[in-house]
Amino acid sequence: MNQAVISDFFRQIIDQPVNNLVDQAQEQGKKAIAYTCSYVPQPLLSLDGVFPIRVRAPGVVGTPMADTYLSSVICSYTRSVLELALEWAFDSLDGWVFAASCDHLRRLYDNLDYLNKPAFNHMIDMPHRGGAAAEKWLTEEYKSLGAALAESFGVDASPQALSRSIEEHNAYLSVMREISEMRKQDNPPVTGAMFQTLLAASTSAPKDMVMDELKALLARLREGKEGKPYRARVLLAGSHCDDPGYIDVIEKTGGLVVAERTCTGSIPALAPIPENGAPYETLAERALANISCPRMMESFQARVDEILEAVEEYRADGVVLQTMKFCDTWGVESSPMVQELRKAGVPILKLEREYTMSSEGQLQTRIQAFLESMGK
Template sequence: MKSDEKLIFESNLPNSAVQIWKKQGKKVIGTICCHVPEEIIHAAGLLPYRIRATGCTENSQGESWMTSFSCSFASSCLEFLLNGTYDFLDGVITSNGCMHAQRLYDNWRLNDMRSYRQSLTVPRKVSDSAISYYREELVQLKAALEKFSCVAITDEKLENSVKIYNETRRLIRKLYDLRRSESPVITGTQSQKLILAAMSMPKEQYNELLSNYLEEAKGREPLATYSARLMLIGSALDDPEFIKIIEDKGGLVVTDVQCFGSRYLWEPVEIDGDLMTSLATSYLKRPTCHRMVDQHQALFDFIIDMVKNHNVDGIIFEKMHNCDLWGGENLFLEERFKKANIPVLSLQRDEIMTNTMQVGVRVEAFIEMLQGVGI
């Protein structure tokens, strides 16, 4: 089996890597937000596993516990808890990322008796005081994980974990470089599957497989012709099938600003100095998460850099119904994109896709517009 085929297989939920990990008597900790520093979990000898709802086909149980105003991503994740999909987890850590993630965690606590549960309070600004506050949150997380795992998280162990994760970051950046090429050898659909695998298996194993894939990719033939180079922005998107709908219409998703994409392990963590401060700084400043209230300009600048560096022809906004964070952010950004003469298509979606045909038609029309057809 080729390296990418192995990684795509491990992107499934659950996967063989987790099953092997559990058979060895080791524990798995689910995380609900990108702001949970996985390096600390890893240093405790635990496996961080990003909670998602990929492949969920119905969420009647989840919806019965969530309000009608909750997004379907949160209720679908809860569905997987209730139907036993996440029985392999030994605990869960979340943050105050958005209202729906917090409600997911609250209902998780009510329905799950596993021994370890924790919620981090992450500041919504980037400042010296915010970093100092978040550092103390991470110190408490470290102490709680040491107690749960019966493992002392020494400076040496933490530094080793940071180095392993920095290697993952370096390799993911190389993956995005492949997509940036004028003649890409990987689709956006395939790329997201490779990143989902990063969230679902031990990083040491993942780094080896992704490194092998990147080497193998050098000899691959470029993709067949495509009609437009596109960028994805918006709500939590953990389903490669949504990207496939776009790419089946002739578009190629060459980059993104997504929690399940570029925002995951993008910039390296500084190893010099106090590691807890470095982690707090890195996770607060990671490519300008839209939950941050003082980073609108930085978010816009990051997107513009992505557009230029990846030769993007147009942006697709995908907003989950009832998404509180993107409810206003997309309007703010759309207006600025128009002033910058960047074409934008806004789509509404749910975790369980029921409007596949409508999405396909709108994407097709958008690509034709980008080509100068039908204007």
């Protein structure tokens, strides 16, 4: 089984900055809220009457307008999103929510607010470390977002409503987690490119409109058919990577991507959200304990350990650590990360890339050499 088992339903979703399902939901009176960072909790944007859309920039071939307003050392994801915003590609969306997770996304917020101001544009202030004080801080930030959504869109942002939203989100996570678990098999029926397509699609559209298709796909995968042969099992780690095409190039070269330790991948995005306790506090605790972006201080060893555990759990032969060019956080973290993984005896390949893939042949050459270096 290969990526061909995915229906056109999912591929059509990710081919557009704003897809037809978003339009359909808006016609039903729901409000589409864009977000750009995993520290923005999806359940809070999934309260009755609103739904979250993780912003992607498919099809961008250049950023001439965005380059006018952004520094040349801003990452290409930020520039690509601003470029589409200046082309009015996101004008149908009803609001944006940002997290102050890096300077680049803060500049996107600033420029969007100045050049093409959304009717609703909210920034979550983020702490740089964990602990009780940080959890309290982030809880208040999430409550502030809930109050802003209630005021602007008339949604019920009470703890009871948020608890119901968390339950619904956990149902989605359960389906995705079962599909991801299949990647641990010797010959998984799920490729990395296929799984990234599912993740990208299900975060780019109202989840209630994709759940039936996800469940139908899960039923087909349960039939137990094995996937195609491969040369090595690879864990993908590093920067934001929402392009299934990037993973597809790795897999065409023989490296099956069995898990992704990225903010847009399977780890840690699919971990269930606790349903007992105060929901706003739960979301804050989970964000600080579970996401572990390199922006968070004093958590480097935890991120190393998480990758090592995933290597063992998914029986990965090696790690591909990809970093987006000019990403400050991963730019600092990647070198010591490579050293620590090599000390642990894990083969690792470090790659730098742009948001839009442009050097497929070069990527294939690097992956080919990496697989050969592992004797695969």
